[in-house]
Amino acid sequence: MGVLTDYFRAADAGVVVRYLELSEAASPVGEFDGVQAKSVDPDVVLGQLVAAALGGSYEDLDSRPVWPTSPPPTDVPEEGDPWAEGPWVSELDAPVRDALAGVSDVAAVTAVWVEAEEVFGEAAEWEPFVAELVALARRARDAGESLFCWVCL
Template sequence: MGVLTDYFRAADAGVVVKYLELSDAASPVGELDGVQAKSVDPDVVLGRLVAAASGGSFVDLDSRAVWPTTPAPTDVPEEGDPWAEGPWVSEVGASARDALAGVSDVAAVTAVWVEAEEVYGDAADWEPFVAELVALARRARDAGESLFCWVSL
């Protein structure tokens, strides 16, 4: 079983929650502007990409959970709890969105990013995804929107 991760843009968390409450789609990508990103988790792997984009080391993405809307359990969630089964959606911080939106050399950033131990594959395989994510981040920034990550098992 793999982890599915998709990135998309929306005006705010309220729009995302309303969408998830009303939709039975597996992922918002397709109905909302986004990109599919199998295995690019919103914490470590995306953090490595944002670090490559900003010329630094690992970056705190300042992300926050927006779905499920119930408080996260302090212990292991029980079967049937939305925190146990997903999907989960988090909002990526504006500084991470802006770092991605500011990428001018996708090939160079991708080449640095694929050197991270958490990234599998070579730069040629990942460059189209990075280009799509950079373009998505630009559209989000230019529209005053946020980036979100949808995760499902």
Template sequence: MGVLSDYFRAPDAASVVRALEQADGGSPLFAEPPAFDGVEAKRVDPTVVLAQLVAAIRQVEWRVDLVEETTVWPTSPAPGPDGPVDEDDPWMTGPWVSELHLPARDTLAGVRDLDIPAAVARWVRAEELQGARSEDMQPLAEELVLLARRARSADERLYCWMSL
């Protein structure tokens, strides 16, 4: 079982929550019609794999806080560390949606087209992408860059929807 992830742009967290409520938490990219402009990106979580791409673009080492995010779904309070574990709790079952902080969007949006191949070559060396090839990952990187550019141009945020 892998993690499904979709990235999309939206004006604010409130519009994301409304769309998720209408779709019963399903990906807003698969609503009819799609609720937001976005990109399917299986197994590309924001904290590690997307952050590896951001690190590659910035030419810095990856670190856990490189792509900061704020959870917008589920909307219920997260259980405490000693709280009871309920198998039906949305925090356990997902889906989860987070708003990426602006530096990640702006890094993706700001990379020059001619620098994308070199960034992807660095990105695929990440342990989490073991076996991935640049030629297979470059189209996804380009889609994420274009999505970030559209978000920045529209003064919107990037969001990540994830599910098991």
């Protein structure tokens, strides 16, 4: 079973929640401007990309859950609980968006990023994705919007 991760931009979390409440679509990409990114989780793998963009070390990214709207369980969620089954959507903080939007040399950042043990593949394979994500982050920043990550098993 693979993990699907899509990144998209939206005006705010409320818009995303309303969409998810009314939609039966698998992913918000299509309804929202976004990038499909199989297995680029918003914590570790994206964190490595942000670190490469900033020229620093990996640190946990700040994000906040948007969906499901119920509070996260304090224990292992039971079957049928939306926290057990997904999808899950998180809003990434503005510094993450801005770090990605500020990338000027996609090839160089991608070359550093693929050296992380969590990233599988060659720079040439990942460079188009990184370029799309950087462009998405720029559009979000320029529009005053947030970046979100949709995750589904």
